[in-house]
Amino acid sequence: MAPHQEKKLAEERKYHNMQNGTKASQGQWGRAWEVDWFSLASILFLLMFAPLIVYYFIMSCAQYQCSLTAPLLDLLTGNKHLADIWNRTPMLTYRAAGIYSLWVTFQVFLYMSIPDFCHKFLPGYVGGVQEGAVTPAGVVNKYQINGLQAWIITHVLWFANASFLHFFSPTIIFDNWIPLLWCANILGYAVSTFAMIKGYFFPTNAKDCKFTGNFFYDYMMGIEFNPRIGKWFDFKLFFNGRPGIVAWTLINLSFAAKQRELHGEVTNSMILVNILQGIYVLDFFWNEAWYLKTIDICHDHFGWYLGWGDCVWLPYLYTLQGLYLVYHPVQLCTAHALGVLVLGLLGYYIFRATNHQKDLFRRTNGHCRIWGRRPEYIECSYTSVDGTRYHSKLLTSGFWGWARHFNYTGDLMGSLAYCLACGFEHILPYFYITYMAILLTHRCLRDEHRCSSKYGKDWERYTAAVPYRLLPGVF
Numbered sequence: 447m448a449p450h451q452e453k454k455l456a457e458e459r460k461y462h463n464m465q466n467g468t469k470a471s472q473g474q475w476g477r478a479w480e481v482d483w484f485s486l487a488s489i490l491f492l493l494m495f496a497p498l499i500v501y502y503f504i505m506s507c508a509q510y511q512c513s514l515t516a517p518l519l520d521l522l523t524g525n526k527h528l529a530d531i532w533n534r535t536p537m538l539t540y541r542a543a544g545i546y547s548l549w550v551t552f553q554v555f556l557y558m559s560i561p562d563f564c565h566k567f568l569p570g571y572v573g574g575v576q577e578g579a580v581t582p583a584g585v586v587n588k589y590q591i592n593g594l595q596a597w598i599i600t601h602v603l604w605f606a607n608a609s610f611l612h613f614f615s616p617t618i619i620f621d622n623w624i625p626l627l628w629c630a631n632i633l634g635y636a637v638s639t640f641a642m643i644k645g646y647f648f649p650t651n652a653k654d655c656k657f658t659g660n661f662f663y664d665y666m667m668g669i670e671f672n673p674r675i676g677k678w679f680d681f682k683l684f685f686n687g688r689p690g691i692v693a694w695t696l697i698n699l700s701f702a703a704k705q706r707e708l709h710g711e712v713t714n715s716m717i718l719v720n721i722l723q724g725i726y727v728l729d730f731f732w733n734e735a736w737y738l739k740t741i742d743i744c745h746d747h748f749g750w751y752l753g754w755g756d757c758v759w760l761p762y763l764y765t766l767q768g769l770y771l772v773y774h775p776v777q778l779c780t781a782h783a784l785g786v787l788v789l790g791l792l793g794y795y796i797f798r799a800t801n802h803q804k805d806l807f808r809r810t811n812g813h814c815r816i817w818g819r820r821p822e823y824i825e826c827s828y829t830s831v832d833g834t835r836y837h838s839k840l841l842t843s844g845f846w847g848w849a850r851h852f853n854y855t856g857d858l859m860g861s862l863a864y865c866l867a868c869g870f871e872h873i874l875p876y877f878y879i880t881y882m883a884i885l886l887t888h889r890c891l892r893d894e895h896r897c898s899s900k901y902g903k904d905w906e907r908y909t910a911a912v913p914y915r916l917l918p919g920v921f
């Protein structure tokens with residue numbers, strides 16, 4: 447290579463590094479730049495096995511009445527071969543492909559074509575055009591918050607169909623559950639692959655891209671921070687909320703309809719699961735503007751983890767309780783049902799109140815009251831890639847004085863309640879609490895690592911003031 451070309455290349459590399467902040471002391475917050483062997487091993491494991499895990503759970507219900515051990519035993523004892531199980535698995539059908547395409551297209555239409563009207567008549571609801579947090583490159587994105595309206599329109603149409611239009615049976619989702627799984631996988635892989643290619647060739651904001659140099663890590667954790675098509679189609683906001691979370695409540699309703707069709711009644715456990723998860727979903731859309739300030743939007747890049755996770759993992763594994771109850775209709779005694787309800791509502795209250803305290807505190811820049819008192823906090827600062835210094839505050843009173851992630855604790859209590867609604871006959875419905883415990887503990891550590899690089903010494907002062915993560919006195 448000619449010397450002048452080498453010099454030019456070196457300059458380009460230097461410029462690229464500065465832009466992405468790799469070697470700068472500032473702007474390191476976000477996902478890892480250097481991939482350690484453990485992260486790489488976990489990523490390879492998930493890329494290979496996560497789709498199989500989803501298939502295993504759904505197949506266990508369809509072929510083994512939700513027993514997780516029976517398929518394994520069958521295979522180990524030679525009673526069945528993999529081919530036997532696979533041959534009994536429904537394949538992709540034109541009908542499922544049609545339903546899924548229509549579903550995603552309808553959600554894109556609701557997202558892109560109907561500006562929010564809910565904030566005009568619902569007091570306290572924050573919708574319409576809202577701003578996200580400052581990205582590491584110093585960009586502030588605008589979002590059209592209209593998820594609540596998409597959820598309402600979708601559910602009004604669902605109930606209109608179930609009550610008097612009768613275009614399709616409310617059991618349609620259950621009846622096509624495995625063929626729809628193949629469609630969700632196709633979309634999940636397509637969108638993640640597209641996001642990777644886009645990150646390389648036509649990123650929305652080049653300064654917010656990260657390249658670790660490891661193909662698998664970049665594919666899994668994403669390159670682009672906020673990939674968009676046009677001004678408004680934001681991949682993260684769309685794929686996380688719809689089609690995944692709008693679908694969550696419809697899937698549960700379809701399972702309830704199937705339970706009634708098969709067993710002649712909807713059990714109190716199925717009602718509890720529908721109500722508690724319905725509250726969680728509705729809360730998500732009511733607070734969609736707040737969601738712009740959560741880790742998913744503020745810190746994670748968009749790759750397979752979010753793209754495939756939102757399309758497949760979330761709708762298929764977060765709804766396992768409802769699916770289980772179709773195969774095992776559990777009628778709980780009053781004390782058990784009440785216990786589940788109280789735990790679920792208490793968990794929800796803690797989850798919401800904790801998130802609300804932080805949101806209020808940050809929105810008002812500390813000029814608010816937490817539990818009737820002026821908030822206590824620690825002043826902190828950080829620097830974005832372009833060298834701009836920002837000031838912020840970390841709340842140390844209210845639930846945030848009890849533990850650094852008490853919102854996760856509330857979430858875990860709610861998650862446990864969904865599982866307990868299914869009784870104690872099988873472990874399959876308890877997958878959710880196990881998964882959430884791992885997810886949220888890992889998230890604590892990941893978030894703290896990021897905050898520590900973002901705030902440095904200020905973060906150390908904060909952890910000294912609030913020493914526990916999830917449970918005061920324990921962890």
Ligand code: NDP
Nearest residue numbers: 740741742797801804839840841842846853854857889893
């Ligand atoms: P948080 O809402 O707790 O956000 C963490 C961020 O808040 C930190 O990175 C930091 O960001 C800021 N922060 C941390 N401590 C303080 C403090 N003391 N005062 C003010 N700001 C602080 O976490 P998540 O985004 O992970 O979760 C949001 C909610 O979503 C949680 O309740 C969680 O349970 C739920 N969740 C549910 C999932 C599910 O699958 N069901 C998955 C993930 C989350 P900054 O850089 O702005 O300082």
